[in-house]
Each structure stands twice: as C-alpha cells, then as structure tokens.
C-alpha cells in the first residue's frame with residue numbers, strides 16, 4: 001500500500017467516491033455534493049502545505065483516500081474495492097505514517113469501526 005499526496009488531478013475521483021451512495025449514507029452530511037462546491041473545497045484545501053489529503057494505491061492503482069485533520073482521520077475505500085481487506089490495510093499504513101488518530105463514525109458503520117480498531121486508531125461514535 002503506497003500513499004501519495006492528493007493533487008487537483010484527483011478531483012474527479014474524490015468527487016465520485018464522496019458521492020457514492022454508501023459513502024454518503026455513512027457521512028455526517030448525507031447530501032449529494034455538487035461539482036462546483038467540491039472543486040472549490042479541494043482547491044482551497046490544496047493551498048495548504050500540510051493539506052492532509054492522500055490517495056492510497058496498490059500497484060499504482062488508487063484504491064482509497066485518507067484525510068488527516070490534526071488528531072482525526074477520515075477515509076473511504078473505492079466502492080469497487082470494498083470488503084476485500086483494503087480498508088484495514090490502508091488504516092494500518094496510515095497509522096504507521098501518521099500515528100494513531102481518532103476515527104469518528106456513525107454507530108451502524110460496523111465495517112469502519114472494525115477496521116479502525118484493528119489498525120489501532122481510536123473509534124468515536126457521533127450518534
């Protein structure tokens with residue numbers, strides 16, 4: 001599992017992953033993102049040197065994304081790569097790189113709680 005910093009070239013990929021119905025269902029804000037809002041958010045975020053946005057890749061192919069905000073981590077596995085152990089591998093790689101973080105999630109997000117706990121992050125429920 002390799003991590004690389006997100007660039008503006010990743011805008012479409014991140015937009016698709018964020019608007020995936022399962023990702024939205026598990027997000028705090030379940031509304032559909034508009035392209036313009038997403039692009040504006042990403043452009044602003046990428047202006048920071050330590051923007052904390054990463055693409056996780058296997059053999060050069062993007063399989064997920066991780067966002068680090070100080071002591072918090074959020075993440076998504078590409079919809080076509082879910083339930084294959086990639087989430088756990090990605091969060092272990094993130095812990096090795098950034099240390100243990102707090103992962104906030106809805107209580108019914110069992111897959112997320114499992115992978116975050118197994119990787120050694122701290123699970124915090126938001127509901």
Ligand SMILES: CC(C)(COP(=O)(O)OP(=O)(O)OC[C@H]1O[C@@H](n2cnc3c(N)ncnc32)[C@H](O)[C@@H]1OP(=O)(O)O)[C@@H](O)C(=O)NCCC(=O)NCCS
Nearest residue numbers: 023026075076077082083084085086087088105110111112
């Ligand atoms: C949550 C997520 C990151 C997990 O990554 P993943 O690669 O799919 O997870 P893994 O394959 O590593 O492991 C998932 C574990 O949860 C289990 N699981 C998956 N879906 C489940 C469900 N609906 N109910 C119960 N367990 C479930 C799997 O069986 C597996 O457990 P096991 O190893 O004991 O069999 C990924 O599914 C995802 O991106 N979901 C949408 C976005 C999201 O929820 N992000 C986190 C927000 S806090």
